[in-house]
Amino acid sequence: xxxxxxxxxxxxxxxxxxxxxxxxxxxxxxxxxxxxxxxxxxxxxxxxxxxxxxxxxxxxxxxxxxxxxxxxxxxxxxxxxxxxxxxxxxxxxxxxxxxxxxxxxxxxxxxxxxxxxxxxxxxxxxxxxxxxxxxxxxxxxxxxxxxxxxxxxxxxxxxxxxxxxxxxxxxxxxxxxxxxxxxxxxxxxxxxxxxxxxxxxxxxxxxxxxxxxxxxxxxxxxxxxxxxxxxxxxxxxxxxxxxxxxxxxxxxxxxxxxxxxxxxxxxxxxxxxxxxxxxxxxxxxxxxxxxxxxxxxxxxxxxxxxxxxxxxxxxxx
Amino acid sequence: xxxxxxxxxxxxxxxxxxxxxxxxxxxxxxxxxxxxxxxxxxxxxxxxxxxxxxxxxxxxxxxxxxxxxxxxxxxxxxxxxxxxxxxxxxxxxxxxxxxxxxxxxxxxxxxxxxxxxxxxxxxxxxxxxxxxxxxxxxxxxxxxxxxxxxxxxxxxxxxxxxxxxxxxxxxxxxxxxxxxxxxxxxxxxxxxxxxxxxxxxxxxxxxxxxxxxxxxxxxxxxxxxxxxxxxxxxxxxxxxxxxxxxxxxxxxxxxxxxxxxxxxxxxxxxxxxxxxxxxxxx
Numbered sequence: 319x320x321x322x323x324x325x326x327x328x329x330x331x332x333x334x335x336x337x338x339x340x341x342x343x344x345x346x347x348x349x350x351x352x353x354x355x356x357x358x359x360x361x362x363x364x365x366x367x368x369x370x371x372x373x374x375x376x377x378x379x380x381x382x383x384x385x386x387x388x389x390x391x392x393x394x395x396x397x398x399x400x401x402x403x404x405x406x407x408x409x410x411x412x413x414x415x416x417x418x419x420x421x422x423x424x425x426x427x428x429x430x431x432x433x434x435x436x437x438x439x440x441x442x443x444x445x446x447x448x449x450x451x452x453x454x455x456x457x458x459x460x461x462x463x464x465x466x467x468x469x470x471x472x473x474x475x476x477x478x479x480x481x482x483x484x485x486x487x488x489x490x491x492x493x494x495x496x497x498x499x500x501x502x503x504x505x506x507x508x509x510x511x512x513x514x515x516x517x518x519x520x521x522x523x524x525x526x527x528x529x530x531x532x533x534x535x536x537x538x539x540x541x542x543x544x545x546x547x548x549x550x551x552x553x554x555x556x557x558x559x560x561x562x563x564x565x566x567x568x569x570x571x572x573x574x575x576x577x578x579x580x581x582x583x584x585x586x587x588x589x590x591x592x593x594x595x596x597x598x599x600x601x602x603x604x605x606x607x608x609x610x611x612x613x614x615x616x617x618x619x620x621x622x623x624x625x626x627x628x629x630x631x632x633x634x635x
Numbered sequence: 636x637x638x639x640x641x642x643x644x645x646x647x648x649x650x651x652x653x654x655x656x657x658x659x660x661x662x663x664x665x666x667x668x669x670x671x672x673x674x675x676x677x678x679x680x681x682x683x684x685x686x687x688x689x690x691x692x693x694x695x696x697x698x699x700x701x702x703x704x705x706x707x708x709x710x711x712x713x714x715x716x717x718x719x720x721x722x723x724x725x726x727x728x729x730x731x732x733x734x735x736x737x738x739x740x741x742x743x744x745x746x747x748x749x750x751x752x753x754x755x756x757x758x759x760x761x762x763x764x765x766x767x768x769x770x771x772x773x774x775x776x777x778x779x780x781x782x783x784x785x786x787x788x789x790x791x792x793x794x795x796x797x798x799x800x801x802x803x804x805x806x807x808x809x810x811x812x813x814x815x816x817x818x819x820x821x822x823x824x825x826x827x828x829x830x831x832x833x834x835x836x837x838x839x840x841x842x843x844x845x846x847x848x849x850x851x852x853x854x855x856x857x858x859x860x861x862x863x864x865x866x867x868x869x870x871x872x873x874x875x876x877x878x879x880x881x882x883x884x885x886x887x888x889x890x891x892x893x894x895x896x897x898x899x900x901x902x903x904x905x906x907x908x909x910x911x912x913x914x915x916x917x
Binding site for chain 1: 636637638639640641652653656659660663664665666667669670673681686687729730732733735736737739740742745746748750751752753754755757758759760761762763764765766767768769770785786788789790792793796820821822825846849850852853856857868871872875882885886889890892893896897899900901904908911912914915916
């Protein structure tokens with residue numbers, strides 16, 4: 319393996335223990351950490367700071383940056399005598415819709431996991447086929463669903479027509495488009511939650527279940543009081559990945575509607591990209607300000623996640 | 636076991652379950668089945684309005700042949716490969732070492748550094764976008780595979796370190812103590828004691844990162860343009876504008892683009908799921 323860092327050769331200094339040998343245990347972790355910290359600092363930590371800095375400027379990405387103070391935020395959030403940026407408002411509320419509806423992936427995943435948690439022949443095949451949508455890239459999921467929704471050629475309208483319901487153009491209708499995209503996103507996300515719960519169910523203590531059964535617990539009561547408490551770690555991870563996934567939604571929107579119709583499917587992450595890197599212009603400063611707002615929304619959740627993990631870490635000692 | 640095992644339920648439910656299972660699967664995969672069906676149809680089916688029926692004739696070879704020989708698809712696939720594989724190697728290597736440092740040694744800033752990696756892993760991409768793009772441009776790496784690889788390695792190191800550190804934490808610590816008593820130097824402990832025990836973690840992480848990076852779209856759009864360096868996720872949009880409204884070709888292209896991670900998943904299923912569900916069981 320060629321992955322070790324340039325560590326001085328140590329086995330030659332036996333007679334007189336050198337400085338390195340004496341401090342080996344204190345130094346080694348830092349040598350091992352150095353490359354990872356370096357990469358992470360350069361590409362993740364420092365850019366966060368830079369984005370904050372850029373958000374106080376007007377900048378086209380090429381020329382000089384012009385300091386504009388909080389002007390970007392004033393325009394975005396409508397402080398003072400300005401109105402809130404309409405596009406920002408739409409994006410923000412769409413983000414809320416994503417957050418709330420995306421959470422449906424958790425109960426849906428649990429439901430499918432309960433359905434599949436049997437030992438009939440071929441069940442392994444079924445489990446992996448149900449999980450399958452998660453492996454496909456979001457770009458392809460987006461394409462698959464936009465064809466599924468097509469007003470004329472799409473299968474959805476063929477099915478609706480079979481039941482006598484009129485054709486709907488989901489992605490062409492500003493009131494429906496966002497929900498159509500979220501439904502597409504729920505497909506792989508539910509698969510992910512399902513696999514988390516299947517693993518969790520596998521580890522449920524059979525003795526507790528038997529004991530509860532003898533006490534007459536079954537169905538919903540059993541699920542709520544005996545099974546779910548034991549699935550708590552799986553639920554926590556499902557919650558984390560679903561929240562992050564909802565706030566990261568970008569690929570599906572870009573592929574399925576490109577923000578349209580009439581900008582009705584924008585979310586903050588997409589709006590930010592549009593402002594700073596699309597044909598509408600290179601307004602990096604304004605884009606950075608949107609990113610900062612999104613960052614603070616995410617920060618609320620990140621703090622909560624980290625706090626929970628920290629508690630577990632402390633408990634484990 | 637919950638729900639009640641099938642053997643202990645009524646005969647009628649057992650039969651209904653066996654019937655429900657394939658029906659549920661077909662409904663679940665319906666959008667995908669429709670696209671797979673599209674991809675083997677002849678063009679005439681779309682003209683005649685036979686969209687969702689059986690294909691008029693079996694044109695899989697023709698359609699997929701066009702994808703491989705009359706478009707930039709092979710080039711995009713090649714780029715994807717050259718972005719994905721170096722990233723997997725780089726991110727796994729860096730996080731092995733970082734995970735070792737954070738999992739084995741006790742020092743004051745251990746937890747803060749660990750939490751920095753986790754927190755960084757959760758930030759929205761957009762807050763990194765402008766500076767990272769700017770830096771990539773100024774390093775002359777814009778529109779190159781290397782530019783994407785370096786960023787991906789850095790970002791994935793967050794998740795990978797979380798994974799590796801927790802895995803190493805669960806290894807029996809007395810093993811390391813015994814090696815120390817023997818006078819083995821620390822980096823040899825890493826190479827010869829810890830690393831061999833990490834094989835399952837290495838396998839799990841490699842398939843996961845392969846899938847994540849192959850499927851990345853956002854950074855591909857931000858850091859590359861055109862067929863020289865673009866991976867297949869970004870290239871598919873160009874492919875689709877080349878074959879606008881030719882659904883049989885567009886769907887064949889999408890299936891080709893989605894296939895490598897799917898193969899990876901089916902070949903390495905056990906590792907893949909072990910990686911994804913890390914922490915789902917205490």
